[in-house]
Amino acid sequence: MNGQFFISLLNPGIGILFATAFFLLWLNRRERYVAYAAGAYTATALAFLIQDVGPVLPMELQRLPANFLFLMTGVLFAAAIIKRYALPVPWRTMAAIVAVATAVFVWFLLASPSIAGRILAISIGAGIIAIMVVVALWPVEKRHLIDRVLFWVAAISALNLIVRPAVLLSLHGGFDDYVGFQQSLYWTTVQFSQAMVSIVAAISLMVAVAIDQIAELRRAVDADDLSGLLNRRGFEAQAGAALRRCLEERSPVALIVADLDRFKSINDNHGHAVGDAIIAAFGAHVRLIGPAEMVAGRIGGEEFALLLPGAGVEAARRLTCAALNHGRLLALVEAARRLAEAVRTGLAAACAGRIPASLCPTASFGIAIGAPGTGLPALMQQADQALYAAKRTGRNRVRAFAPKPVRSAAGG
Numbered sequence: 487m488n489g490q491f492f493i494s495l496l497n498p499g500i501g502i503l504f505a506t507a508f509f510l511l512w513l514n515r516r517e518r519y520v521a522y523a524a525g526a527y528t529a530t531a532l533a534f535l536i537q538d539v540g541p542v543l544p545m546e547l548q549r550l551p552a553n554f555l556f557l558m559t560g561v562l563f564a565a566a567i568i569k570r571y572a573l574p575v576p577w578r579t580m581a582a583i584v585a586v587a588t589a590v591f592v593w594f595l596l597a598s599p600s601i602a603g604r605i606l607a608i609s610i611g612a613g614i615i616a617i618m619v620v621v622a623l624w625p626v627e628k629r630h631l632i633d634r635v636l637f638w639v640a641a642i643s644a645l646n647l648i649v650r651p652a653v654l655l656s657l658h659g660g661f662d663d664y665v666g667f668q669q670s671l672y673w674t675t676v677q678f679s680q681a682m683v684s685i686v687a688a689i690s691l692m693v694a695v696a697i698d699q700i701a702e703l704r705r706a707v708d709a710d711d712l713s714g715l716l717n718r719r720g721f722e723a724q725a726g727a728a729l730r731r732c733l734e735e736r737s738p739v740a741l742i743v744a745d746l747d748r749f750k751s752i753n754d755n756h757g758h759a760v761g762d763a764i765i766a767a768f769g770a771h772v773r774l775i776g777p778a779e780m781v782a783g784r785i786g787g788e789e790f791a792l793l794l795p796g797a798g799v800e801a802a803r804r805l806t807c808a809a810l811n812h813g814r815l816l817a818l819v820e821a822a823r824r825l826a827e828a829v830r831t832g833l834a835a836a837c838a839g840r841i842p843a844s845l846c847p848t849a850s851f852g853i854a855i856g857a858p859g860t861g862l863p864a865l866m867q868q869a870d871q872a873l874y875a876a877k878r879t880g881r882n883r884v885r886a887f888a889p890k891p892v893r894s895a896a897g898g
Contacts (some may be wrong), residue, residue: 496681501531504688511536512673519569523691526562527553530664552571553608557584564619567636570625587611605651613647616640635690646679655818665791713769721783725793728781732795732858739856740822742792743869745880749788758796763840764847771836775828800863819886826851826884848882
């Protein structure tokens with residue numbers, strides 16, 4: 487055995503190692519994109535083994551399954567990255583690319599033998615698949631550094647697959663046989679660059695899996711299982727972050743506090759299962775009709791809070807601290823009031839089928855509006871005052887906080 491043989495085992499070894507690692511991760515997480523990654527590294531290991539270690543078949547036919555597996559490596563890894571972002575995987579388009587690239591490869595293998603033609607067929611096919619990942623991820627919000635890393639891994643892979651063979655083949659001028667091919671600068675760069683890209687891509691995706699796991703644990707800690715909303719801890723954390731963004735953007739914020747009316751009586755007379763059903767229906771109703779940027783949580787037994795950043799309130803767009811005049815304040819209050827009224831009037835329908843038909847649950851709502859920089863405790867205090875006003879005036883209604891006018895000394 488010479489040194490070239492051991493070099494030829496480098497990429498299969500890397501592929502088997504990462505295929506095993508992703509398979510073990512999949513056993514723990516059962517996420518489909520992790521399974522795709524395991525499949526991609528299994529395919530690349532098999533491809534290099536067939537290409538470099540397997541027996542030579544008549545007419546070099548072992549090259550066909552090897553290069554088909556190279557294409558499948560690209561397909562499965564593209565699917566892993568795209569699926570990680572819950573985007574639709576373009577299976578049909580990728581299958582068409584694989585079919586065309588394989589057909590061209592077979593032509594240059596059997597009909598018009600050309601090693602350079604085969605190289606370009608597979609490299610360009612795999613490069614186009616990598617470009618599809620770049621196109622899919624381009625509009626995706628990249629919240630973490632790893633999101634940008636995955637994007638650039640796909641972009642660099644595309645450049646490596648398309649530009650490298652075109653440049654090196656133009657310099658070399660082609661190959662007469664596979665002996666010269668496997669001793670060429672081109673194949674050396676393939677072995678090295680593929681090993682580097684495989685390692686970087688695998689580590690990047692593993693970091694992404696870890697980040698997803700941490701986010702999932704954090705959601706579990708911050709979630710209220712009964713309502714499907716955030717619990718108090720989660721609400722305060724996300725509301726605080728939203729308020730900081732509002733301060734940076736100089737936008738106002740609205741807070742709605744809701745309390746289910748006579749909830750203790752419902753539990754006492756109908757049982758806690760009915761009370762739980764109402765809480766679950768309230769949470770589902772809020773999630774259904776609330777805006778995407780809303781932060782919603784169950785902050786007490788039967789008390790809820792909905793935070794609406796200024797950008798999410800139609801009447802308050804581009805509203806700054808200096809522009810918080812009386813007319814625009816009323817418009818902002820009205821926008822929040824419409825959401826509160828929608829939640830209030832739809833609660834009974836949301837509970838239908840979950841609780842006794844004779845029971846008609848209601849809720850009271852308090853609204854507070856804050857200028858950029860208003861803290862959550864101040865908003866909660868004002869919204870609570872408005873909520874108490876709704877309770878005092880008969881329940882099942884919406885009230886907005888109105889600060890008492892300050893009387894001047896001159897006015898007595």
